[in-house]
Amino acid sequence: MSEQQRFQLLIHSITDYAIYMLDPTGLVTTWNPGAERFKGYSADQIIGHHFSLFFTPEDRAAGLPAKALRTALAEGRFEAEGWRVRKDGTRFWANAVLDPVFDTEGQHIGFAKITRDITAKREQERALYESEQRFTTLVQGVRDYAIYMLDTDGRITNWNSGAEAIKGYTADEIVGQHFSRFYTDEDRARGEPQFALETALREGKYEREAWRVRKDGSPFWPAWCLTPSSMRAASMSASPRSPATSRSERRPKRNWKMREPR
Numbered sequence: 539m540s541e542q543q544r545f546q547l548l549i550h551s552i553t554d555y556a557i558y559m560l561d562p563t564g565l566v567t568t569w570n571p572g573a574e575r576f577k578g579y580s581a582d583q584i585i586g587h588h589f590s591l592f593f594t595p596e597d598r599a600a601g602l603p604a605k606a607l608r609t610a611l612a613e614g615r616f617e618a619e620g621w622r623v624r625k626d627g628t629r630f631w632a633n634a635v636l637d638p639v640f641d642t643e644g645q646h647i648g649f650a651k652i653t654r655d656i657t658a659k660r661e662q663e664r665a666l667y668e669s670e671q672r673f674t675t676l677v678q679g680v681r682d683y684a685i686y687m688l689d690t691d692g693r694i695t696n697w698n699s700g701a702e703a704i705k706g707y708t709a710d711e712i713v714g715q716h717f718s719r720f721y722t723d724e725d726r727a728r729g730e731p732q733f734a735l736e737t738a739l740r741e742g743k744y745e746r747e748a749w750r751v752r753k754d755g756s757p758f759w760p761a762w763c764l765t766p767s768s769m770r771a772a773s774m775s776a777s778p779r780s781p782a783t784s785r786s787e788r789r790p791k792r793n794w795k796m797r798e799p800r
Contacts, residue, residue: 555570555572555652555654557652558651559650561648562647562649564589564607565587566589567585569581569584594622597621606618610636610649614637632653637650637652682700684700688764690739692731693717694713694717696709704752706753707753720751722750722751738765742765743763744764745761747759747761
């Protein structure tokens with residue numbers, strides 16, 4: 539068996555990708571089983587037809603098929619994600635790669651086209667995005683709790699309305715700043731913020747009640763929890779509750795900077 543025959547067997551055994559050749563003008567010259575499965579055309583039905591058949595009417599009107607050929611030839615590759623159309627008119631979301639092909643003498647003889655149906659992946663990403671948007675809307679509506687995210691260094695990455703109400707900072711003022719600014723001078727000096735991050739990562743949670751400081755310098759006594767976030771890799775979520783007013787009233791304000799036990 540020749541090398542070319544083995545290569546053809548390899549291409550025809552692949553069903554998860556549409557792999558086919560175009561001539562220099564964009565006419566289909568070869569067709570593998572993956573292409574038939576994705577697009578619905580048999581080899582006899584599609585070979586000799588222009589690959590623009592797979593594009594939406596909007597993309598054809600915008601000249602995208604011709605642009606893809608020009609870009610691939612000029613830059614050595616064209617890759618894009620977008621809607622493509624099957625024989626029956628249904629659409630699927632595809633990742634498509636187009637590469638120019640040259641013969642042994644360097645003459646341009648056509649293009650290699652590889653397409654993958656990633657509709658399911660796109661739908662999963664869309665569902666996740668919509669879920670995150672709903673969660674964000676929910677969190678932003680909570681005013682009795684300060685709920686915000688930290689990166690692994692302890693810098694604030696987002697800020698809800700409850701955090702603004704409790705701590706006094708707007709999102710523009712605090713995002714990007716280190717969460718240690720909410721601690722007393724004594725707690726910062728003895729490394730309490732770093733201890734909290736390390737404990738949360740090691741044990742899965744860090745909970746405490748202790749004095750914290752608002753933007754205006756006034757103290758308050760919150761109960762709060764710091765956990766590694768399961769929604770964003772390498773990040774923390776901090777959820778200090780509203781100040782426990784009755785509890786803080788029982789603590790003399792002159793003692794608000796005293797060291798609290800871990």
